[in-house]
Amino acid sequence: MEKQYRTHILVCAGTGCVASGSLKVRDSIIKEIERHGLQNEVKVATTGCNGFCAAGPITIVHPEGIFYKRLNDEDVPFFVEELLVKGRVVKKHLFAEEERNELIPVMNEIGFFKNQVLVALKNRALIDPDIIDEYIGRDGYTATAKALTQMTPAEIVEEILKSGLRGRGGAGFSTGMKWKFCMETKGDIKYILCNADEGDPGAFMDRSVLESDPHAVLEGMIIGGKAIGAHKGYIYVRAEYPLAIQRLNRAIGQAREYGLLGENILDSGFDFDIELYFGAGAFVCGEETALMQSIEGKRGMPRPRPPFPAHKGLWSMPTVLNNVETYANVPQIILRGSAWFASLGTETSKGTKVFALTGDVNNIGLIEVPMGTTLRKIVYDIGGGIKNNKEIKAIQIGGPSGGCLPASLIDIPVDYESIVKTGAIMGSGGMVVMDEKTCMVDIAKFFLEFTAEESCGKCTPCRVGTKILFEKLTEISEGRGRDGDIEVLENISRNIIASSLCGLGQTAPNPVLTTIRYFRSEYEAHIYDKKCPAKKCKALITFTIDPEKCTGCTLCKRNCPQECISGEKKMPHVIDESLCVRCSLCYDSCKFDAIRVE
Amino acid sequence: MAKLKIEDLQKIKEKVKGTVTMRGGTHRAKITVHMGTCGIAAGARKILDTFMDEINKSGTTDVILTTSGCAGLCSKEPMATVEVRGTAPVKYIDLDEEKTKKIFQDHVMNEKAVTEFALVQGSETTY
Numbered sequence: 001m002e003k004q005y006r007t008h009i010l011v012c013a014g015t016g017c018v019a020s021g022s023l024k025v026r027d028s029i030i031k032e033i034e035r036h037g038l039q040n041e042v043k044v045a046t047t048g049c050n051g052f053c054a055a056g057p058i059t060i061v062h063p064e065g066i067f068y069k070r071l072n073d074e075d076v077p078f079f080v081e082e083l084l085v086k087g088r089v090v091k092k093h094l095f096a097e098e099e100r101n102e103l104i105p106v107m108n109e110i111g112f113f114k115n116q117v118l119v120a121l122k123n124r125a126l127i128d129p130d131i132i133d134e135y136i137g138r139d140g141y142t143a144t145a146k147a148l149t150q151m152t153p154a155e156i157v158e159e160i161l162k163s164g165l166r167g168r169g170g171a172g173f174s175t176g177m178k179w180k181f182c183m184e185t186k187g188d189i190k191y192i193l194c195n196a197d198e199g200d201p202g203a204f205m206d207r208s209v210l211e212s213d214p215h216a217v218l219e220g221m222i223i224g225g226k227a228i229g230a231h232k233g234y235i236y237v238r239a240e241y242p243l244a245i246q247r248l249n250r251a252i253g254q255a256r257e258y259g260l261l262g263e264n265i266l267d268s269g270f271d272f273d274i275e276l277y278f279g280a281g282a283f284v285c286g287e288e289t290a291l292m293q294s295i296e297g298k299r300g301m302p303r304p305r306p307p308f309p310a311h312k313g314l315w316s317m318p319t320v321l322n323n324v325e326t327y328a329n330v331p332q333i334i335l336r337g338s339a340w341f342a343s344l345g346t347e348t349s350k351g352t353k354v355f356a357l358t359g360d361v362n363n364i365g366l367i368e369v370p371m372g373t374t375l376r377k378i379v380y381d382i383g384g385g386i387k388n389n390k391e392i393k394a395i396q397i398g399g400p401s402g403g404c405l406p407a408s409l410i411d412i413p414v415d416y417e418s419i420v421k422t423g424a425i426m427g428s429g430g431m432v433v434m435d436e437k438t439c440m441v442d443i444a445k446f447f448l449e450f451t452a453e454e455s456c457g458k459c460t461p462c463r464v465g466t467k468i469l470f471e472k473l474t475e476i477s478e479g480r481g482r483d484g485d486i487e488v489l490e491n492i493s494r495n496i497i498a499s500s501l502c503g504l505g506q507t508a509p510n511p512v513l514t515t516i517r518y519f520r521s522e523y524e525a526h527i528y529d530k531k532c533p534a535k536k537c538k539a540l541i542t543f544t545i546d547p548e549k550c551t552g553c554t555l556c557k558r559n560c561p562q563e564c565i566s567g568e569k570k571m572p573h574v575i576d577e578s579l580c581v582r583c584s585l586c587y588d589s590c591k592f593d594a595i596r597v598e
Numbered sequence: 599m600a601k602l603k604i605e606d607l608q609k610i611k612e613k614v615k616g617t618v619t620m621r622g623g624t625h626r627a628k629i630t631v632h633m634g635t636c637g638i639a640a641g642a643r644k645i646l647d648t649f650m651d652e653i654n655k656s657g658t659t660d661v662i663l664t665t666s667g668c669a670g671l672c673s674k675e676p677m678a679t680v681e682v683r684g685t686a687p688v689k690y691i692d693l694d695e696e697k698t699k700k701i702f703q704d705h706v707m708n709e710k711a712v713t714e715f716a717l718v719q720g721s722e723t724t725y
Contacts, residue, residue, distance in 0.1 A: 004616045004653045006646070006663035041650050063628070063662040064622045087633035087665030126621050136607055138616035138622075143603045259601025266604050 005043040005083065010125065014049025014211055015204070015243050022046075022057035026072045029059075031581040032080035040083055047413040048247075051366035052112055055095060060107060067107035068093040068224045071231045090318055096383065112363045112416065115381045117344065120168075120328040123213045129247050132254040136217040141260055143179050143331035147223045148268035151334075153183050155228040161328065163338035164350030168453045169195055169286070169323030171503065172349075172400065172416040175330075181310035182228040186316040190230040192221055193314065193321040193390020194238035196244070197290060199283040200399030201450060203430035206324035210244035211235070213273060213328065213494040214251035218274060220327025222265070223271045223334055228320050232273060236291050239278040248276060283400075283454035286504045288313075288321045291457065301456045302502035323428065325354055347370030350416035353426070359396075359433040360387045372413040379433055390435040393534075394518070398427025400454075401494045401507030402439060403514030423514045425507060439536035441526055445473040447511040455504060462505030465496040467511055478539040481527035484486045486516060510569065535597045538582040544597055545586075547572035549594035556586035616659035626660040627706050630679040640675035640707045645693050649678070652702040674717065680705045708715055709718025 011026040021308035030044050050058050059082065071079060071093050082090045095110050096104040106108050120126065127134035146245045147156055161176030182190065194217060198206040210217060221233045239247055252274055255261040277295050284290045285300040292314045294300035313319025329351060333341045342350045349371035358364050362384035369378060375395055386392050394404045403424030412418050419426045453465040472489055475481055493509030500506050514521060525531045532540040552570040564580050567573030587595040614670050617680045619625050649663050671677065674691035680701060681687035688711045690701055697715050
């Protein structure tokens with residue numbers, strides 16, 4: 001029997017919190033506890049990402065489940081004394097919700113957490129990902145035991161089919177169908193692959209799942225292996241995810257030691273093992289055929305389908321590839337049943353979805369909600385609304401393959417079909433909230449710069465087309481747009497979509513098309529009026545000083561790196577426009593609201 | 599570590615049940631030792647240590663032990679509140695090591711309140 005403690009202090013060790021110093025915080029807490037002689041009654045442990053990265057470094061104290069934000073190294077001595085010696089809640093680090101203006105100590109009562117439903121992330125913040133026993137303690141590997149000893153491959157496939165689980169990587173293809181095709185394909189050697197090549201800018205769902213609950217992914221792959229008849233699995237993970245790789249390696253090592261990977265797993269007669277393969281960070285390698293080429297040691301480029309991977313995949317053997325989050329759902333479905341899973345979500349999109357919520361919202365972080373949750377609920381109830389009380393302008397969903405939805409669509413439910421109707425795609429789960437200061441031409445340009453760079457070059461329409469789109473958008477944002485440019489953008493976009501081989505090209509124009517569809521007037525203002533309504537595009541704005549408001553305090557003059565502001569003390573100042581680089585430092589520093597941006 | 603058999607999964611689950619209970623809020627009984635200045639001065643530390651020892655000796659995994667500030671009845675310290683899920687909490691006063699052990703055995707483990715050491719049934723709201 002393991003030793004019992006009166007308190008568990010769980011320090012978040014997700015990438016975000018580690019970056020803000022959480023491991024040092026953990027060490028200091030341990031040191032302070034020893035200084036007070038409390039090491040026999042208080043346990044300190046680390047967990048994976050809590051999801052509320054904006055509040056890091058995060059520490060959770062059980063049994064009460066109290067959430068402490070921004071507990072830094074220097075706060076630890078006071079914290080330990082208050083919490084453990086005096087037995088008080090440490091108010092200084094409690095979370096407060098702005099509109100309620102009250103402290104909310106208990107984690108599950110904070111809006112960010114209480115509006116979430118955790119399936120793929122069910123163990124987050126509750127287990128140490130490096131300790132397999134804690135995973136087993138929360139029903140870990142029970143689904144594996146059930147699938148390997150009590151279910152036939154056909155029964156497993158049937159259960160996944162009935163659950164309605166669809167691929168969480170972006171396209172949303174039925175996981176059960178994929179498994180069924182591969183199960184029915186004859187072959188002695190088959191492979192099951194996990195796509196952990198998360199590449200969308202601003203997306204970190206898969207990294208977080210791997211870091212906080214690696215065994216859930218391993219389990220999903222073992223069950224999938226049994227279903228399709230594969231004895232070997234690969235996880236294709238970005239080399240830029242060192243912490244995820246470290247935890248995966250440790251998890252695989254522990255699972256092998258326990259015989260949960262290897263020969264004759266749990267005496268079931270089923271053999272299965274998993275290896276990691278590191279991707280070098282090429283965006284196109286997230287495409288399934290390119291990913292397989294990459295594992296084979298070739299240059300990562302997509303190939304035409306058919307043949308589909310279920311018939312001819314890795315090394316021309318029948319292969320199934322699923323995303324990290326998809327696998328993390330599988331053990332839950334086997335354990336709790338397809339009916340339970342299908343009770344979550346909407347008619348066609350079952351279960352939950354993890355999103356990386358970022359941009360101009362108050363609560364940036366990783367969230368999991370039932371399919372069909374409205375954008376409004378995500379942005380306001382979970383995200384805590386827009387920063388600095390600004391207005392919401394758009395929500396970007398699905399990364400470089402997705403689109404920008406206007407604020408008027410905030411009440412649409414988030415499911416595969418509803419999102420596709422808007423011109424965006426669900427994608428892997430990136431969600432960037434933008435306020436009124438975001439320029440839509442600039443956003444389209446940002447994503448096209450990314451896809452033009454990441455296009456593998458195999459298909460000319462994608463290779464050249466994305467480059468032309470990017471150049472055209474650059475011209476427009478620099479005031480060199482001409483009449484007819486919008487039509488050119490639309491025309492090229494349609495051609496890229498129609499004639500590209502893989503998902504990268506087929507979706508790359510989405511950011512352009514959706515911004516034109518919902519924010520056409522903004523393009524027109526850039527092209528015809530040579531104005532940027534969001535005041536973002538540097539070539540289209542000028543900075544001037546309002547002589548009425550200027551008090552001659554000289555602050556802007558001192559801050560100007562170009563030294564292009566002149567004026568005597570206590571007299572109105574003037575900006576020399578020919579030298580101004582529009583860095584906005586004068587605007588940011590003025591205390592009298594005297595700098596005009598037009 | 600030898601390779602696991604299916605029944606071993608259950609054994610591991612039993613082994614770490616205390617951790618799961620602690621973090622998941624699924625405890626059967628909760629003991630709160632009042633650790634205000636008055637409580638600490640009157641020996642609450644010893645009471646806390648005794649409960650901790652008893653929990654570990656008994657091998658139970660569904661009891662949580664926590665602390666709170668002053669209970670407001672400084673003359674009756676050290677005090678503790680025991681709450682078995684589904685029943686009213688009971689406040690115990692003027693505790694010492696022997697009383698604490700008996701309360702743990704009778705109330706926490708066997709779910710029978712020790713009325714002779716009790717002040718009252720009921721508790722202030724805690725979180």
